[in-house]
Every structure is written in structure tokens, then in C-alpha cells.
Amino acid sequence: xxxxLGPVLYNWAPERWRDxxxxxxxxxxxxxVSVGEIVCSKRSPFFADHLPDVIExxxxxxxxxxxxxxxxxxxxxxxxxxxELCAAxxxxxxxxxxxxxxxxxGRPHAIGPFVNIYNETCAAYHVREGAARICLPPELPLSSVxxxxxxxxxxxxxxxxxxxxxxxxxxxCYHARLHKLSKDNCRFVCEQDPDGLALKTLDQQDFLTIxxxxxxxxxxxxxxxxxxxxxxxxxxxxxxxxxxxDMVEIAKTFRDVLDGRSSAEAASGRLSGLYPGVAxxxxxxxxxxxxxxx
Amino acid sequence: xxNPSAASGHLPTIPPLLALAIRPLPLLPLQxxxxxxxxxIVRRNPGLLDRxxxxxxxxxxxxPLDLPFAFIVEAAPPRLAVVRELPQxxxxxxSASLANLLALVEGRVxxxxxxxxxxxxxxxxxxxxxxxxxxxxxxxxxxxVELASLFGPLGEPPRRSFEIARNRLTAPRESR
Amino acid sequence: xxxxxxxxxxxxxxSAIDAGADAVYCGFNDETNARNFxxxxxxxxxxxxxxxxxxxxxxxxxxxxxxxxxxxSVALWQRAADDAVDAGADALIVADIGLMDYVARRHPxxxxxxxxxxxxxxxxxxxxxxxxxxxxxxxLPRVLSVAEIAEITREVxxxxxVFVFGGLCVMAExxxxxxxxxxxxxxxxxxxxxxxxxxxxxxxAQGTTSRLGGxxxxxxxxxxxxxxxxxxxxxxxxxxxxxxxxxDPVSLDATMxxxxxxxxxxxxxxxxxxxxxxxxxESVVRHFRRALDTLEDGNEADIVSLKPFTEGQASTLGxxxxxxx
Numbered sequence: 001x002x003x004x005l006g007p008v009l010y011n012w013a014p015e016r017w018r019d020x021x022x023x024x025x026x027x028x029x030x031x032x033v034s035v036g037e038i039v040c041s042k043r044s045p046f047f048a049d050h051l052p053d054v055i056e057x058x059x060x061x062x063x064x065x066x067x068x069x070x071x072x073x074x075x076x077x078x079x080x081x082x083x084e085l086c087a088a089x090x091x092x093x094x095x096x097x098x099x100x101x102x103x104x105x106g107r108p109h110a111i112g113p114f115v116n117i118y119n120e121t122c123a124a125y126h127v128r129e130g131a132a133r134i135c136l137p138p139e140l141p142l143s144s145v146x147x148x149x150x151x152x153x154x155x156x157x158x159x160x161x162x163x164x165x166x167x168x169x170x171x172x173c174y175h176a177r178l179h180k181l182s183k184d185n186c187r188f189v190c191e192q193d194p195d196g197l198a199l200k201t202l203d204q205q206d207f208l209t210i211x212x213x214x215x216x217x218x219x220x221x222x223x224x225x226x227x228x229x230x231x232x233x234x235x236x237x238x239x240x241x242x243x244x245x246d247m248v249e250i251a252k253t254f255r256d257v258l259d260g261r262s263s264a265e266a267a268s269g270r271l272s273g274l275y276p277g278v279a280x281x282x283x284x285x286x287x288x289x290x291x292x293x294x
Numbered sequence: 295x296x297n298p299s300a301a302s303g304h305l306p307t308i309p310p311l312l313a314l315a316i317r318p319l320p321l322l323p324l325q326x327x328x329x330x331x332x333x334x335i336v337r338r339n340p341g342l343l344d345r346x347x348x349x350x351x352x353x354x355x356x357x358p359l360d361l362p363f364a365f366i367v368e369a370a371p372p373r374l375a376v377v378r379e380l381p382q383x384x385x386x387x388x389s390a391s392l393a394n395l396l397a398l399v400e401g402r403v404x405x406x407x408x409x410x411x412x413x414x415x416x417x418x419x420x421x422x423x424x425x426x427x428x429x430x431x432x433x434x435x436x437x438x439v440e441l442a443s444l445f446g447p448l449g450e451p452p453r454r455s456f457e458i459a460r461n462r463l464t465a466p467r468e469s470r
Numbered sequence: 471x472x473x474x475x476x477x478x479x480x481x482x483x484x485s486a487i488d489a490g491a492d493a494v495y496c497g498f499n500d501e502t503n504a505r506n507f508x509x510x511x512x513x514x515x516x517x518x519x520x521x522x523x524x525x526x527x528x529x530x531x532x533x534x535x536x537x538x539x540x541x542x543s544v545a546l547w548q549r550a551a552d553d554a555v556d557a558g559a560d561a562l563i564v565a566d567i568g569l570m571d572y573v574a575r576r577h578p579x580x581x582x583x584x585x586x587x588x589x590x591x592x593x594x595x596x597x598x599x600x601x602x603x604x605x606x607x608x609x610l611p612r613v614l615s616v617a618e619i620a621e622i623t624r625e626v627x628x629x630x631x632v633f634v635f636g637g638l639c640v641m642a643e644x645x646x647x648x649x650x651x652x653x654x655x656x657x658x659x660x661x662x663x664x665x666x667x668x669x670x671x672x673x674x675a676q677g678t679t680s681r682l683g684g685x686x687x688x689x690x691x692x693x694x695x696x697x698x699x700x701x702x703x704x705x706x707x708x709x710x711x712x713x714x715x716x717x718d719p720v721s722l723d724a725t726m727x728x729x730x731x732x733x734x735x736x737x738x739x740x741x742x743x744x745x746x747x748x749x750x751x752e753s754v755v756r757h758f759r760r761a762l763d764t765l766e767d768g769n770e771a772d773i774v775s776l777k778p779f780t781e782g783q784a785s786t787l788g789x790x791x792x793x794x795x
Contacts, residue, residue, distance in 0.1 A: 072642055074591045074614060076621075082594070098567075098588075099595040105602075116588075116644060116658060118538035121568030139647040139656055144541035167648050168641035168702075170716075171613035172795045178710050183795040199715060200707045201686040207706065208648075210715070215641070217651055283654070289683050290651035345479075345509040401481070404750035407779045410696050410719075415673060420666035421508045424745075428509030431747045432479035 001227075001258055002237035003251055004032035004135075004158060006113075007068045009166065009241065010211055011043050011190040018050040020242070025054075025061040028248045029255040032133075032237065033058050034066040034094050034112070036085075040173070040212045041070055041078045042186070055091065066094040071114045072169045072213070073099045092132070105129050113137055113160055113239070114169070118144065120151035127155050134158065135239055138165045138221070141287035142233055149234030156236040161223040162250060162271075163241025164196065164209050164216040165281075165290060174210045195244035206279065219281035219291050222271055225264040226285060227257055245275040304413060305393035305403075306463065308360035317362040325376040328365070335440050336372040343369050345429035352422040355380040355387035358395055369426075386418030386426075393463045401431045471731070472738040473762060474532065474631065475755045478510040478745055483520045483531075485748045490759030493530040495563060496520065496744065502550040503534045504565075504587055505744040506661030518557045530560035536585035537661045538566045548572050555580050563609065564588075565644055565658075567602075574603040583631070584608040587644035587658065593625040600628050607631055609740065611643050615792040616727060620734035629737035634724040635754055635776065636742025638788050640702040640717040648701040653683040664700045671699075680704075688719075695719070697781035719782030725758070727790055728765055750779050 005024060008017060024033060035054060037044040058065050073082055085093055086103040093100060096114040110133040117123050117136060126134065133156040136145060140159075149157040175197065176186040190197075196209035196216055209216040220243065223230065230238070238258075240250055253270045256262035262270075271280070283292035336342055343350055350370040357364040357380060366375040366384065380387060390398070394413055397403040405427045408414035416423050438456045442449030475491035477483035486494045497503025499511035512520060521531045533554035539547035547569050554562055555577045562580060564570050565587035573582055586609040590596045599605040607629040610619060623630045641648070643657075650656035653668035664682050672679045677691045680699040687704035690696045697703050697719025706715045722742070724731070731739065739762075741754055757776055777783055788794055 071645075072589075072591060072613070073595070074618060079592055079594055097595065098590070098598050099592055102594045102598045102601070105598075114645065116538055116566070118566065118659065119541040119544050119568060121539065121544045121572070122566055123568075125567050125571050137647070137658075139650045139659070140541075147541035165647070165651070167651050168646040170641045171789050172640065172716075174715060178708060178715060182793065197708060197710075202689055202705055202707055202712065203686045204707060205685060207652075207685055210708070215648065215716075284647075284650070287654070289654040290647065291683075347508065349508060401748045404747040404779060406698075406746055407750060410781055410783055411778065412678075412690070412693060412696055415671070415678070417671055417673060420669045420671075424507055424666050425509035427747070428479060428507070432481045432509075434481045434748075 001231060001235065002031040002156065002158075003029065003254055003258070004034065004237050004239050005030045005247070005251070006135075006160075006163070006239050006241040007034045007036055007038050009039055009214065009216070010194050010196060010244070011040070011188060012194055013191065014046045014050055016194075017047055018054055020247070021054040022057055023248060024251075025057040025063065028251040030063065030240070030251050032064045032066060034068045034110075036068040038068040038071050038096050038112070038114075039169075039214045040190075041075065041081060043188070043190075043212075044081070065091055066110050067091045068094045068112060069096045069100050071096045071166075072171065073097050074171065094135075095131075101129065108132050111135065113166070117148070120148050123148045123152055123155075127152055131155065133237070135160065135237075139284050139290060142226075142229065142285050143287065145230075145235060145285070146233035149236075153234075157234060158237035158239050159223070159230065159235055159285070160221055161230075161238035161240060162254065163221055163239075163243055164218065164278075165221050165284070166214060166216050166241075167208070167290075168215040170213050170215070173213050174215070175212045178210070217281065217290060219279045219293070220275060221282065221284075222268065222280040223282055223285060224254060224257055224267045224271060226282060227264065230285075243275060249274050304411070305391060305397065307391045307393065308358075310360075313360055313362055321363055321376040321378070324363075325374065328376065329374040331440070331444065332367070332372050332374045334444060335435065336369075338440065338443060339433060339435070342433050343429060345432060346370075346425050349385075349419075349422040349425040352385040352419065352426075353383075354422070354426060355384040356395065357387060357389040358392040359389055360391050384418060386416065386420070386423045388423060389415040396437065396460065396463070398427070399430055400435055400437060401433075405431075471728075471736060471762060473755070473758055474738050474740040475751065476636075476741055476744040476746070477520075477751065478505065478507070479748075480512070480516050480520055482744075482746075482748050482751045484523060485752045486755050487524055487527050487529045489752045489755035491529060491755050493532055493560065493738075494520075494524060495532040495534050495740075497534040497536075498550050498553075500546070500550075501540075501659075501661050502537055502547050504536045504585075504657050504661045505534075506537070507745050508666065510745060514553055514557070517554070517559075521558045525558070531558075532561045532563055532583065533557075533559040534563040534585065535569065536563050536565040536587045538587075538658045539569060540659065544568065548576075551577070561607070570599070570603040570605070578604070581606050585644070586611055586633070589642050589644045591642065593622055596622065596626045596628065600626065607737065609633075612639055612722065613642050613789050616730045616734060616790050617792070619731070619736060619790075623735040630735070631738035631740055632724075632731060632736050633722060633742055634728070634731070634739045634758065636721055636746075637698070637781070638717070638720065638722040638786065646702075649682075652685050652701060664698065669699045695783035703781065718784065718786075720784045720786040721780035721782075722788045723776060723780065723785035724787060724790055725761055725776075727787065728761055732765065746779075754779060
């Protein structure tokens, strides 16, 4: 089974972002790395300068690199970005919105977790149109994952295995709204929260995480205890989503379980230490409310 | 035709003095009449309760906020009891003024709109309440017509009396 | 512009048409549609009768089969499409690509609309649906400004339909798992957002507390106007303060924008609310019928308050005004 690293979803300082990927390239036992700003098009210019170096370093370390597309595309400028992205033929695009398919149809590409693939018929359509890997939507239960994987023996089926779960995307920026700023003049306040902004209920219960136009769970998905079940279901790759913690160690922890060097229990304990103070969840894959953990 | 009250303001409530005056009245005759009325409505409208689906066995508490008593209503078999206090063990409880409850039964007001303006309170099994609301809204009941049917060929006077009473009760407060 | 109105029951369908709807959209009473609520929606027989009634009045029926089929149960959704076509539906409103592909192949002459749940938010995404499945109309997500709608409508080769009244999704539709995170059921999979089965209200002296799946969504003072217990319109707490972090409890009301939407070239206006009662359908449809007729006559739309029907007793122009973002 492969390990893949999803794109950084938060607004990290550009140097930190670059150094993060350099270290991933040098040290993390992951097979695939998806890079690029996919949450907010206003952030992308900051990383643009570092992107070629990051890709080169990752490819040099033998990682397969995917370039992620923006999740919600509405502005003309964003459509142009997508057009340029899809024109590149040296890197596989990870499609996060069907906007890309207009030009990518029939050419090899990857599908990210933001495209609605809930069943084998839809998945087969995407494979016919060139999807070589598919990361399924995080809310899919294992029963659906298994059916889809069984129907696509030649496609790498990936599921979201670590990180706060992206739950929604909006035209409205909640970071800007919370700081009483307009979206056009947001002063990039989201950079103050490299692991997202905690949102609690009025009863002070941990609930969600705000990341600009994106809303994520508070709880951190951890499927390290489900690896055997996932393998049996035909899952070919586990996605780790970067949080503000030691992602190299997180990747090593998953790799150790995959390779039989560590038990799931021991790995689970290690993850709690690496990403402390955040509850774990595995509800979605078990067909239960996403926040729950069993 | 929809009552304009829904769009233009709150429906009136029973004056507290009147509510106080009817408090000592015995409930059994009322229960007898209303239970018979419910049975008749269900008989006259076959298929009425199909939309309740799995919630047809639910027990609903209906509390008119401006009256000194409440109702326990069951759909299958149709049964209505009048009580001074609602018991704890009900599937769901709906509270609103009598005028709003009558308007809801006839589909003349929108239940969500009443909730948004805090004129309708719901507790308990929300699915059962939704099923009940949708069932009643689709049924298109006219209580005046149902009432008249109780009296057979002599139904016209009670129908007219009810319509007059209903119009007085459900005229929007602002216009009176 | 065509006026498209919701119906959750046969009575509501008749009310909508009596009140002036050009077309009514509705769904089957199962998980194939995005308003899968208890006691709501149409049996096969009710749909057939509803279509006969509509056609006798010169109105059209659009059938929403707009959830994403569950793996291993795709046949249920395909059968819904077949039955809607058999019943004489004027169009199918579909969100799933697999199902669109099925309809395009199996029923090539059937009019296909791209559901708002498909989240086609720009001309390239819309072109994909038009080129791949022959979609004739796209229902635009509620994330666009009127200027953007005009631009899209100019650029695409199918009709556009936009929402003008009712519940307002704050998140991009069809791309939101907030409900399944808290309550295990989602609009995409089960056709419900904030399912009634997981909603609880608690009445105390301080007011009403609404909870979803155990999470406190809001707390209303006794006289304070309320909304649905949907997560995106709840009151929450952050380090920068408490309040409506995503959106206040409000409903969309675009009455004032009808002229702009007409200039934008929009083909159809849609009213949300298949879950609402006949009283809502009748009032809101009548309001928009009158506003549209006035507009046709060359006058400004008259402003009648629909406030009693709105969440939180308040309305918004939503994303139609760019500053909303």
C-alpha cells in the first residue's frame, strides 16, 4: 500500500512551506506528494516562486508529484490558472473540481478528495476519462469504498487517513469575516493560524476548524487502526493531510504499521504524542458521524 | 384560499380571563366530542395517514398555549384524549396558540415560519413531528366542512358558525 | 423568465401551479432526492397524477434525482430516472456524473438539468456537462454574484437557472459534509442536511437550545427570531468572539434583483423549499408571479414583505452581492 501526502491546506509562510517539502523529500517515507495551493487562489502567488524547487527536490527523491487544482473555481483569474495547470504535461494534475476535466478529459490525471465520487458507476466514468488515481471523498463509508475499489482493479484508490477532514468550501472567507475584513482586502489574516482557527460550540465543545474559505473538522482523522480492513477493501493508498506537527514522524508511524514493524495500538499512541491535544476520529469510514471514534 | 394572517402578523390568543373561566370545566365531554371528530375525519379521508409511514404509532402531545388543557393524539388507531397536564412519556410535543394550531391543521400557516417567529415550540422526536406536519399539510383539511359532516343534512348552520368563529380567531392581530 | 417552484406534496404542487408557477420541481419519496424528509415527496403514482395535472394547466414538472447514488445501489437511482421519464417528466435534475451518463445514454431525448448539487460554478465546468451529457440547463450554485452570473450565461451554450428565494446554503452546494460530520447523514448521500432524527430542542427559562448530534448549534432568547438547526447558520465560539461565524439565520430574497437577473440572461428563477407547507408555497409563488408580471409590463417589481417566511425573520441578497464574501 502507498502512502501519499496531501497538499498543505493552511496558509503557511512561504519559506516554511518550502522547507516543509524539502524535509518531506529528504526524510518522509511517502510515495506520492500532492502540492499546490488548492484552498484560496489569493494565496498561490506566495508559493509560486518556490514551487519549481519543491517539485524538483521531491522528484529527485523519487516521489511522484501531483499538482492539485483549486477546489472552488469561479473567478476569471482562477479559470486562467486552471487552464495553465492543465496545460502542463510534465506533472500529473490532481483534479479537485470538474472545471479541469473540460481540458483534461481523455488524458491521464489524478482525482482529489473534493470531487464527488460516491459509487462505482461514477468512478468508472472518471477512469474511462483518464483518472489513474482517485482519492475518495472523506465522508464515504468503508462499504462504498470497497465496492468502488473492487470495480476499479487497475486504479489506485486512496482514502483520507490522517488529518483534520476538509468538510466544506465557500465563496465567503470566514477568517476575513471574523476579523471584520472584506475578502478582497483580507490582509491574509489566515496566516495567523497555521493549523486553522478553532471553532467551539457555545458550550465550549471542540467542533470545527476554520481555514479561510474552507471549513475542516476539529477532530483529526486517524485510520492507523483500520489499515488491515482498508487493505482487504482494496484501498491502494493512504492520504496524510499536513497539520502543524511533525509530518515526517507521522508518515514514519504509518509506514511502520504498513510494513509490519509496529502494531496499530503502538502507532496510535505515537500519533497522540506527535499531534497532542486533538481528538482522533474514524467515524466516516465506519458509517457513523464523522467526529466519532471507535 | 390562504389566510392572509400568516403573511401579516401574529394570530390572536385566547384572552387569559376566558382561559381562566373555562379552567374548571370537566374535560370528559370535550374529549368525547373531539375524539369522535378525529375518528370521523380519519374515516372520511382514506389514505390521510399514509404519509406518517413508520411514525403512525407515535403519540403526540398538542399543547394550546392559551388554554388550560392539552391533547394527546394518536393516529393509528385514531385516538384523542384531553388532559390538564401532558404526561412525560410522549414521542413529541407541539405547543402553539389555539389559533395557530387550527391554522396548521388546515395548512393555512407554514410550520417553519411559525418556528422562526417562535410561535411554535417542538420537543421530542423531530422526525415524527415533520411526518405529522407534512401529512396534515398535504391532507388539505377544512375543519368547517369536517364539522358540518358530523351533522349530516343539518350541517350548514354549524359550518357557518365555525367559519365565523375561525375568522374571528384567525384574523391578524394588527387589523383588529 | 420561467418561475420554478418547489413541491413536497401533491397538495403543494397544485397550490404552486394555482399560484402561478411555470414549472414545479419535486422528487420521489426516498433517498434519491435532496429533500428526503419524513412524510415528504411523491410516490410513483402521485408523480404521474401531478404531471397530468401540471400539463393540463400548461405547467411543467421537473423531477429532482439529485443525491449521489450509493455504491452497490446505483440501480435504485437509475430506476428513479426511468420512472420519471416514463411518467412524462419535462426534465430530470441530476447531480451525479454516473447517473447523468446513464440518462444521456438510456434516454437521449430526455431534457437534463445539472442540479445545484453538482456545483458547476464556472463556464468550463458547465461546458463539461453540456459537452459530455447534453445538459440543457444548469442550476447555478449560490456562490456567484449577479455580474458573474451574467458572464457565465453569456459564455455557456445552455440555459442558466438561479435561486431567488428561500434557504441559502452558505457553503458550495454538493460539497459540504458538515451534516454528516455531526450527524452521520449528508445532503449528498442521504438527501438530508441536519437530519430531524438528530435534532433536539431544549426549552429552558433562558430560551431554546438547538442541538445536532449532541453539538449545540444555537441558543435563542425567548422572543428572538430563530432559524433551522443547520450548522452553517449556528452560533459558535472562537478566540475572536462568539456569534454567527458562517452566516446569520437568514433566507435569500432576490426580489430586488429580478431586473438584473433578466438582463443577465437567466432563463429560470427558482424558489427553494420543498420541505415547506402549502401556505409558504402559495404566498411566495404568488409574490414572485406578481413581481415577474410587473417586470414584464415594464415596471419595477413591487416589494411585498416575505419576512414571516424567512429564517430568523430576515433576508439577504447572499452572494448575489459581491460584498457578501
